[in-house]
Amino acid sequence: MDKNNSPNDKKTATTEAQKINETQKFSASGKFSDSVVAIEELKKKVEEIENKYKRVLADYQNLEKRAAEERKELMLKSNKDLLLRLLPVLDTLILATIHSKDQSLTVSLQQFLEVLKQEGVEKIKTIGANFDPHLMECITTKEGEEGKVIEEIRAGYMLYDKVLRVAQVKVGRQFKS
Secondary structure, eight states, X not given: OOSSOOHHHHHHHHHHHHHHHHHHHHHHHTHHXXXXXXXXXXXXXXXXXXXXXXXXXXXXXXXXXXXXXXHHHHHHHHHHHHHHHHHHHHHHHHHHHHHOOOHHHHHHHHHHHHHHHXXXXXXXXXXXXXXXXXTEEEEEEEESSTTBEEEEEEOOEEETTEXXXXXXEEEEEOOOO
16 A cells, blocks of 8 residues: 555545546536536525515505505694684684783683693794785785784694694785885
């Protein structure tokens, strides 16, 4: 026996040679190349399925977001309709408070305004502000500073960032003599 080659090295070399020989036989028969092609096709199918899964998941998440937005919009519309029916009652309470010295009426009005504020309703500030046709309706003009709101006829209100009801105002105008 050769000193450099042990019996284990010969067995390992023989085993490796047999594996290479079997691979060549497998490849020559076409089975190996067919298997490689089949594996590549399976990889492509798995990739397609993963891509479809990702698209379906994204579509589902978008659907959930859209449904939540629609529920929120429906709730806001329902609130808006109710609030629009309540605003004339508020106008009447404000007028009654102005013409009456009844303290309980004033307290009731303050509570009503606080509830509206908690629901996202805020009064549009008009007196002394520049006329804004998106927030205000000019009922008439009055001598005064050009383009400034001189008097508020009926209060306007915002529901969060949208106009609930425009304010009716008198706007200042310079009259030529």
